[in-house]
Amino acid sequence: MTSTIDLNMVNAYIPGQADVGAETAATISRRDRLLGPAYRLMYERPLHIVKGEGAWLIDSEGRRFLDIYNNVTSLGHCHPRVVEAICRQVATLATNTRYLHDTILELAERLLATVPETELAHLMLTCTGSEANDLAYRMAKVRTGETGIIVTETAYHGFTDAVSQFSPSLGVSVDLGAHVRLVPAPSAYHADGADLADRFTRDVEAAIADLKRHGIKPAMLIVDTVFTSDGVLPGPSGFLAGAVAAIHKAGGLFVADEVQPGFGRTGEHMWGFQRHRLTPDIVTMGKPMGNGQPIAGLLVTNDAVARFGRDSRYFNTFAGNTVSCAAAVAVLDTIEQEKLIAHAATIGDQLRDGIAALADRHEAIGDVRGVGMFVGVELVSNRETREPDRATTSRVVNILRDKGILLSACAKGHNVLKIRPPLVLSSEQVDMVVQGIDEALAEAMSAGAD
Amino acid sequence: MTSTIDLNMVNAYIPGQADVGAETAATISRRDRLLGPAYRLMYERPLHIVKGEGAWLIDSEGRRFLDIYNNVTSLGHCHPRVVEAICRQVATLATNTRYLHDTILELAERLLATVPETELAHLMLTCTGSEANDLAYRMAKVRTGETGIIVTETAYHGFTDAVSQFSPSLGVSVDLGAHVRLVPAPSAYHADGADLADRFTRDVEAAIADLKRHGIKPAMLIVDTVFTSDGVLPGPSGFLAGAVAAIHKAGGLFVADEVQPGFGRTGEHMWGFQRHRLTPDIVTMGKPMGNGQPIAGLLVTNDAVARFGRDSRYFNTFAGNTVSCAAAVAVLDTIEQEKLIAHAATIGDQLRDGIAALADRHEAIGDVRGVGMFVGVELVSNRETREPDRATTSRVVNILRDKGILLSACAKGHNVLKIRPPLVLSSEQVDMVVQGIDEALAEAMSAGAD
Numbered sequence: 001m002t003s004t005i006d007l008n009m010v011n012a013y014i015p016g017q018a019d020v021g022a023e024t025a026a027t028i029s030r031r032d033r034l035l036g037p038a039y040r041l042m043y044e045r046p047l048h049i050v051k052g053e054g055a056w057l058i059d060s061e062g063r064r065f066l067d068i069y070n071n072v073t074s075l076g077h078c079h080p081r082v083v084e085a086i087c088r089q090v091a092t093l094a095t096n097t098r099y100l101h102d103t104i105l106e107l108a109e110r111l112l113a114t115v116p117e118t119e120l121a122h123l124m125l126t127c128t129g130s131e132a133n134d135l136a137y138r139m140a141k142v143r144t145g146e147t148g149i150i151v152t153e154t155a156y157h158g159f160t161d162a163v164s165q166f167s168p169s170l171g172v173s174v175d176l177g178a179h180v181r182l183v184p185a186p187s188a189y190h191a192d193g194a195d196l197a198d199r200f201t202r203d204v205e206a207a208i209a210d211l212k213r214h215g216i217k218p219a220m221l222i223v224d225t226v227f228t229s230d231g232v233l234p235g236p237s238g239f240l241a242g243a244v245a246a247i248h249k250a251g252g253l254f255v256a257d258e259v260q261p262g263f264g265r266t267g268e269h270m271w272g273f274q275r276h277r278l279t280p281d282i283v284t285m286g287k288p289m290g291n292g293q294p295i296a297g298l299l300v301t302n303d304a305v306a307r308f309g310r311d312s313r314y315f316n317t318f319a320g321n322t323v324s325c326a327a328a329v330a331v332l333d334t335i336e337q338e339k340l341i342a343h344a345a346t347i348g349d350q351l352r353d354g355i356a357a358l359a360d361r362h363e364a365i366g367d368v369r370g371v372g373m374f375v376g377v378e379l380v381s382n383r384e385t386r387e388p389d390r391a392t393t394s395r396v397v398n399i400l401r402d403k404g405i406l407l408s409a410c411a412k413g414h415n416v417l418k419i420r421p422p423l424v425l426s427s428e429q430v431d432m433v434v435q436g437i438d439e440a441l442a443e444a445m446s447a448g449a450d
Numbered sequence: 451m452t453s454t455i456d457l458n459m460v461n462a463y464i465p466g467q468a469d470v471g472a473e474t475a476a477t478i479s480r481r482d483r484l485l486g487p488a489y490r491l492m493y494e495r496p497l498h499i500v501k502g503e504g505a506w507l508i509d510s511e512g513r514r515f516l517d518i519y520n521n522v523t524s525l526g527h528c529h530p531r532v533v534e535a536i537c538r539q540v541a542t543l544a545t546n547t548r549y550l551h552d553t554i555l556e557l558a559e560r561l562l563a564t565v566p567e568t569e570l571a572h573l574m575l576t577c578t579g580s581e582a583n584d585l586a587y588r589m590a591k592v593r594t595g596e597t598g599i600i601v602t603e604t605a606y607h608g609f610t611d612a613v614s615q616f617s618p619s620l621g622v623s624v625d626l627g628a629h630v631r632l633v634p635a636p637s638a639y640h641a642d643g644a645d646l647a648d649r650f651t652r653d654v655e656a657a658i659a660d661l662k663r664h665g666i667k668p669a670m671l672i673v674d675t676v677f678t679s680d681g682v683l684p685g686p687s688g689f690l691a692g693a694v695a696a697i698h699k700a701g702g703l704f705v706a707d708e709v710q711p712g713f714g715r716t717g718e719h720m721w722g723f724q725r726h727r728l729t730p731d732i733v734t735m736g737k738p739m740g741n742g743q744p745i746a747g748l749l750v751t752n753d754a755v756a757r758f759g760r761d762s763r764y765f766n767t768f769a770g771n772t773v774s775c776a777a778a779v780a781v782l783d784t785i786e787q788e789k790l791i792a793h794a795a796t797i798g799d800q801l802r803d804g805i806a807a808l809a810d811r812h813e814a815i816g817d818v819r820g821v822g823m824f825v826g827v828e829l830v831s832n833r834e835t836r837e838p839d840r841a842t843t844s845r846v847v848n849i850l851r852d853k854g855i856l857l858s859a860c861a862k863g864h865n866v867l868k869i870r871p872p873l874v875l876s877s878e879q880v881d882m883v884v885q886g887i888d889e890a891l892a893e894a895m896s897a898g899a900d
Binding site for chain 1 (some may be wrong): 459462474477478479481483484485486488489490491492496497499500501502507522523527528532533536537538541542543544545546547548549550552554555558559562567571572573574577579580581584585587588589591607609610612613614620621623624672703729736737741742743745752755756757759760761762764765766767768769771774802828852862
């Protein structure tokens with residue numbers, strides 16, 4: 001069994017920290033032996049899941065957990081429409097993009113119709129968000145002839161060799177590229193009243209200047225448009241415009257990483273960047289795109305892809321396969337027919353308001369923020385100094401797990417509860433979540449005071 | 451519509467070269483508009499496929515094509531066992547590796563049982579072969595502290611930013627890394643009687659020396675163990691041992707890229723490297739692993755992964771998901787229960803012998819080679835000089851397509867027919883293929899003589 005203590009990963013299982021029971025211990029040991037030392041589990045006492053339905057995950061003992069952390073199965077686990085689409089297509093044809101096929105074209109038309117006001121003109125498909133960001137970087141390099149990259153200080157964009165070099169949230173043991181610059185996350189809570197837009201623009205300009213001082217010009221600024229791993233920081237509508245203008249002025253592209261906020265999660269639009277009234281050169285997407293089926297992709301302007309397309313053909317055996325495309329079309333159908341964007345707004349407000357109201361009796365709640373079905377709850381040991389309270393955050397996450405509610409944490413200080421329920425979460429389920437957080441905070445503080 | 455003429459990609463559709471008919475032209479035009487300029491189609495007249503069954507693909511007009519090019523759906527299109535496994539699992543649970551789940555452990559046990567004689571100890575999962583090779587390189591860098599890479603001159607290992615830099619078959623417009631060295635493909639046909647093992651070993655040693663002369667030490671030698679894109683060059687059993695010893699002596703890892711030869715295609719073993727009685731430090735796999743479902747992965751020694759595992763946790767949202775793992779287990783079941791490795795040997799021999807017999811009446815056939823269900827047919831304009839005949843090869847591929855048989859070409863000279871049928875190909879289907887190639891060669895030569 002690995003004895004690694006992972007100081008970098010939020011909410012990682014740490015062997016020996018809690019009694020997990022004999023059966024779970026045996027499974028973990030078997031897993032360590034079979035999958036090796038690079039894999040991690042979540043929670044002090046990892047879950048052995050056997051079934052999913054709607055917002056629920058069910059473990060091997062039949063216990064039900066409300067899954068408000070999973071923005072992959074964003075329509076709920078095993079959504080019948082997606083299951084049906086996959087089963088129909090997998091029994092008919094599973095093949096690649098070197099043949100003509102209608103479903104990929106339907107998917108492209110549908111996705112491009114979500115951005116009619118922009119110059120985004122083409123869909124390209126990958127299997128993972130990491131591949132999408134990796135391909136975005138390849139295209140940005142070809143388009144600009146440059147290599148520099150600007151990201152936020154706790155950004156996560158993926159795990160390929162290139163992308164891990166601009167994913168600082170992987171921790172200090174994973175080297176950043178010499179061509180990568182970090183800018184502070186745009187946190188209103190920690191801005192001391194400064195104008196967030198001005199500050200972020202200046203930070204990006206300074207990063208561009210620093211790259212240039214080292215003989216490197218920028219290929220791209222890439223941001224998750226709700227800054228998930230930085231602590232869920234949607235920020236005011238429009239505040240990104242200055243930074244985007246700055247990167248464009250310096251000759252670089254702006255890449256909107258919509259892997260987390262995309263597909264209606266913000267409750268306002270299909271994509272997070274649409275809050276900012278700007279056109280990215282490239283939009284990357286992933287997680288909820290197939291409600292669990294591996295599919296991800298990019299929307300690109302003609303300008304961003306033209307030279308890459310001419311010189312460097314793109315083929316990915318599994319990407320754009322007929323089955324994954326059928327799943328993605330079913331996801332779009334469901335978002336539309338179940339009116340999930342509007343639902344995400346309403347239920348998201350209820351969730352945020354409910355948690356915000358807990359601040360009256362829980363001093364640890366420093367900030368409650370978010371947009372739509374994406375909520376961040378920043379826990380602090382002192383509301384004046386806004387000191388991150390990592391220990392309480394970890395306790396709250398694990399107490400909630402024991403109460404049957406699954407979420408996790410994020411941010412540089414590991415002190416922000418990260419809540420991203422399936423878009424189908426009901427009002428009653430919101431009440432369960434709010435009550436659970438209320439009780440967990442009370443228990444965590446009393447445990448912390450021991 | 452793109453007007454690119456792709457000189458780098460073998461068997462690419464080139465707009466305007468042939469009359470494709472109004473309906474296909476309209477679909478291609480719609481596709482170019484929606485997917486942009488980086489996508490390519492195959493054949494002079496691209497196929498619009500709507501259904502697959504067994505070894506057959508069926509187009510939108512109901513025409514049936516014998517698919518002997520598809521080593522993804524290696525059990526045949528829409529194999530009922532895999533369809534059933536996917537449909538059962540997708541309706542039950544589709545989730546990730548941060549929870550405990552039994553199927554991924556079963557998959558790991560089954561795959562590790564295929565290499566009992568080696569030190570390969572752990573399975574890691576990705577979604578694509580490119581991701582597997584990208585992760586192999588990340589681990590090789592961490593393990594060795596070095597960056598150098600040696601590959602063959604027309605190798606293809608994938609499309610990520612890092613992997614495209616060591617995939618010379620992508621063409622001259624995609625830059626190789628400064629840390630990458632190419633060695634000649636180990637072709638017995640072009641060896642002029644030289645010892646293939648000695649020559650390949652010396653070439654790898656020279657590449658190591660050249661890297662060192664430039665201040666770079668090798669992290670890895672990576673080869674497709676049947677050298678697919680180099681022209682299908684399985685070579686004599688054991689000939690790789692010297693090159694592997696050389697890279698180990700220089701401190702680098704040996705990575706066996708089994709994306710093409712893996713899962714029994716060689717008709718001898720589960721993996722291509724097993725022909726050579728050696729243990730890779732890392733084995734990468736992909737294409738046929740889920741019979742079309744996106745899943746790929748790596749087998750790694752404890753030594754190769756230990757430090758990476760400690761410092762750089764690995765998580766990939768979709769990789770190792772329960773549905774893809776269920777598909778992969780069904781693939782292993784099917785290979786075993788339908789005795790497909792033995793079948794690949796028998797039918798592969800029949801296929802190779804049948805094509806080899808055609809050499810008596812077709813001067814263009816310079817060499818017929820392969821192992822199991824992987825056959826390369828090298829076409830030359832002169833048997834003495836062994837001059838590659840790219841034009842005839844292209845004609846043969848497209849004539850066969852018109853006859854209802856799908857294959858493609860490969861190698862530096864674009865002059866090797868690449869034949870990799872589903873492992874379930876029948877003896878009667880082999881007869882169809884041999885007869886088709888016979889007729890196509892006759893037509894191609896008569897057209898070429900016009």
